[in-house]
Structure formats: C-alpha cells, structure tokens
Amino acid sequence: MSQRSDIRANNAQVDHLDFDPGRCRNHPRLRLRIPSCRACVDACPKGASLGESFRFQPPENCDACGLCVAACHEEALILTKDSDIQLLGALQRAGRHSESLHIRCADAMPSPTDEADGLELPCLGRVTPLLLLGASLLGYTKITLLHASCADCPAHRRAWNLDRQLATWRELLPLVRAETILERRETETAPQEKTAAYDGQDKNKQPVQSLARRGALGLLKAKSQQAVGRLGLNMVNQIRQRTGNWDLPRRDAKNRAMLRRIVRQAGQGPLMRSDERSVPFAQVVIDDSRCSACGECAALCPVMALSFESREETVSLMIDSGLCTRCGACVSVCPAAAVRFESPFDLQKTVSQDGPLVLTLSVPRCRVCGAPILNRQHGLCPTHLREAMMNPDAALWKEKT
Numbered sequence: 001m002s003q004r005s006d007i008r009a010n011n012a013q014v015d016h017l018d019f020d021p022g023r024c025r026n027h028p029r030l031r032l033r034i035p036s037c038r039a040c041v042d043a044c045p046k047g048a049s050l051g052e053s054f055r056f057q058p059p060e061n062c063d064a065c066g067l068c069v070a071a072c073h074e075e076a077l078i079l080t081k082d083s084d085i086q087l088l089g090a091l092q093r094a095g096r097h098s099e100s101l102h103i104r105c106a107d108a109m110p111s112p113t114d115e116a117d118g119l120e121l122p123c124l125g126r127v128t129p130l131l132l133l134g135a136s137l138l139g140y141t142k143i144t145l146l147h148a149s150c151a152d153c154p155a156h157r158r159a160w161n162l163d164r165q166l167a168t169w170r171e172l173l174p175l176v177r178a179e180t181i182l183e184r185r186e187t188e189t190a191p192q193e194k195t196a197a198y199d200g201q202d203k204n205k206q207p208v209q210s211l212a213r214r215g216a217l218g219l220l221k222a223k224s225q226q227a228v229g230r231l232g233l234n235m236v237n238q239i240r241q242r243t244g245n246w247d248l249p250r251r252d253a254k255n256r257a258m259l260r261r262i263v264r265q266a267g268q269g270p271l272m273r274s275d276e277r278s279v280p281f282a283q284v285v286i287d288d289s290r291c292s293a294c295g296e297c298a299a300l301c302p303v304m305a306l307s308f309e310s311r312e313e314t315v316s317l318m319i320d321s322g323l324c325t326r327c328g329a330c331v332s333v334c335p336a337a338a339v340r341f342e343s344p345f346d347l348q349k350t351v352s353q354d355g356p357l358v359l360t361l362s363v364p365r366c367r368v369c370g371a372p373i374l375n376r377q378h379g380l381c382p383t384h385l386r387e388a389m390m391n392p393d394a395a396l397w398k399e400k401t
Contacts, residue, residue, distance in 0.1 A: 085130075101118070172347075
C-alpha cells in the first residue's frame with residue numbers, strides 16, 4: 001500500500017469551544033428584530049440549551065464534536081482547536097499522496113486497503129463548505145464522506161446538518177474552478193475498543209485508560225482541562241461567556257476571511273444567484289436617497305458587515321457584503337426602508353469583496369429648526385411635521401410640497 005496522509009480531529013474538548021455573544025442572533029439587541037435562532041441547539045446531539053437570556057449553554061457531557069459550530073453561520077461558536085483552518089493546514093503539511101480524500105466520522109471503519117488520504121471527524125455533521133472548498137483547492141478531485149449507521153451511533157450523533165452544508169458548498173464550488181466529485185457512503189461501525197483507545201493527541205502516547213480503571217484523583221491530575229470542562233462546566237461557562245455581559249467586543253470572522261481568500265485566489269468570473277436560494281450570503285444595498293444616517297443597521301449587525309462612523313455633518317457607512325449572513329436585522333430595523341438585499345446578485349463579487357464599500361452621507365436635518373431627523377423624505381423633525389400635518393394650509397406645509 002502506498003503512503004497516505006491520515007489526519008484525526010478528535011482531540012478537541014469542551015474548553016476549546018468558545019462563544020462570542022456579540023455575534024449571536026439571540027443577542028438582546030436582536031431578539032425583537034429577527035426570530036430567535038436555535039441552530040446550535042438543534043444541531044447538538046447531547047442536549048445543549050438556551051438559558052434564560054437565550055445564551056448558548058453546552059451540555060454537561062459536551063465532547064466538542066463541533067456540530068454546533070458548523071451550524072452557526074455567524075461564527076458565534078468556534079473551536080479554538082481542530083478548527084477548519086487548522087485542519088486544512090494539517091492536510092497541507094501532511095502532503096497530498098492521492099487525488100482522493102476520505103472524510104469519515106469517528107465510528108466509521110476505514111478500509112485497510114484504502115490508498116486515499118484520510119480525515120477523521122467526530123461526526124460528519126461537522127463538515128463545512130470551507131473545509132470542502134479548501135480540500136478542493138489542495139488538489140483533491142474526489143471527496144468521499146464515510147459514515148457508520150447514524151441510527152446505531154453510540155454517541156447518538158446525527159448528521160442532518162450535513163445536507164444544508166453540502167447545499168451551500170455546491171453553490172460555492174464553481175467559484176474555485178474545481179471539478180470535485182462528492183460521494184457519500186455508509187461503512188461498517190468501527191469496534192468501540194479502537195475508539196476508546198485513541199487518545200486524540202499523539203499516536204506515540206500511551207492509550208487512554210477507561211474511567212473505571214483510574215481514580216478521581218488521577219483524573220484530576222492527568223486530565224485537568226478535561227476535568228474542568230466536564231465536571232465543572234458551569235464554571236467554564238462563566239469564565240468563557242462572562243455571564244451577564246452581552247456587550248463584548250466582537251471577534252473577526254476567520255472562516256469568512258479564509259473563504260474570501262480562497263475565492264479571490266481562484267479568480268472565477270461572475271456567478272449570478274437569486275436571493276431565493278437558501279445560502280448564507282447576500283449583497284447589501286443601501287438607498288442613499290432614503291437613508292437617514294441613523295446608524296441603527298450598523299449597531300444591530302451581528303457580523304459587522306455594516307459599520308458606522310459619524311462626523312459633524314457627514315456620516316460614513318461601510319458595507320462589507322462578504323461578511324453578511326442574511327439574518328435580516330438591518331432590513332427590519334431601518335426606519336426609512338433604505339436597506340435591502342439585491343436580487344439577483346453576483347455571488348463571486350459578494351464573497352470575494354476586497355474591503356468594504358464606503359457610503360458617505362450628509363446628516364439630514366429639519367429645514368425649520370435644524371435638528372437631526374430620521375426621515376430624509378419629509379425634511380422635518382417630528383414636531384414640525386406634526387404641526388404641518390395639522391395645519392395643511394400653513395406656509396410651512398406649502399414649502400414642503
């Protein structure tokens with residue numbers, strides 16, 4: 001059998017799961033504007049929940065399988081270990097020894113005569129479009145997804161989220177000029193002894209013993225991080241999420257940045273798509289003739305696709321559609337109905353947009369008193385607009401018409 005690369009991504013633990021509340025759709029500033037999101041909770045096979053304030057709460061037996069991370073388009077949940085970027089880097093460093101890549105779940109039985117390169121994930125629901133596109137860019141022309149019987153999975157994992165991820169990947173695949181063949185195949189379930197013996201970190205280390213063969217004191221000493229993650233999960237949540245403080249600085253979207261570089265490097269031409277397609281991308285358009293420069297859209301955007309800089313008489317609104325996930329918060333909050341999603345839109349231009357578009361607007365003011373106003377079309381503040389509507393024959397109203 002020829003040499004092949006085989007990467008295993010089963011060494012992440014619960015303390016490698018990081019939550020950014022500022023990017024979450026369930027942030028208090030968004031809950032009254034858009035429907036609450038349960039993608040992470042619905043994807044979790046072990047019963048994650050939303051707390052009283054709609055904050056994500058991992059289950060006590062969380063094993064960081066990554067299904068919640070794959071389901072979150074806003075990247076509010078990320079893995080600090082075995083992330084998509086790290087896995088692609090591991091594949092690149094290992095070198096491509098075959099044109100085929102087998103991505104398998106932890107319970108799938110790899111074939112001993114298989115010469116394809118391998119990548120093992122805790123569950124195939126962990127697969128994302130970025131991971132597949134990156135594999136295509138590394139030169140793999142055939143990707144096979146191998147999984148054991150999901151109904152018989154001892155961890156009760158499920159890969160229903162995979163269908164949505166593959167639909168997005170098929171939309172993005174033409175952007176990288178790759179003719180990758182994707183195949184899904186069910187295999188036999190690997191023996192449980194093999195899965196239990198794997199320590200998830202280094203093949204040269206001794207196999208991990210079962211919990212029944214070591215005492216609680218030994219567990220705390222040898223696996224301190226894992227012990228904190230599994231036995232003291234509430235403490236970890238308080239440290240990681242800073243309970244009670246939603247207004248944390250939002251981190252940058254590393255996966256979107258990597259996807260942007262991949263698409264830009266491929267140099268594909270225009271690819272028109274309509275907004276009816278269920279992909280987490282959109283081309284944000286703002287009508288400068290209606291925009292009141294209030295900044296509400298930028299304040300609510302969870303992924304920082306819109307940002308706002310105010311000066312004395314002008315306002316700069318930065319639009320980075322490559323970061324947009326089509327949550328709809330900007331459209332719903334705009335008091336002047338100036339924000340919309342373009343349809344159809346160029347998917348290639350949107351994803352690979354090189355920096356934000358800057359829209360410079362003058363601050364609209366009431367033409368009577370000079371106070372800032374939210375509706376550019378009327379040209380009057382609420383007080384003078386009410387007076388003009390109550391006295392339609394007044395000179396003030398006639399000047400408007």
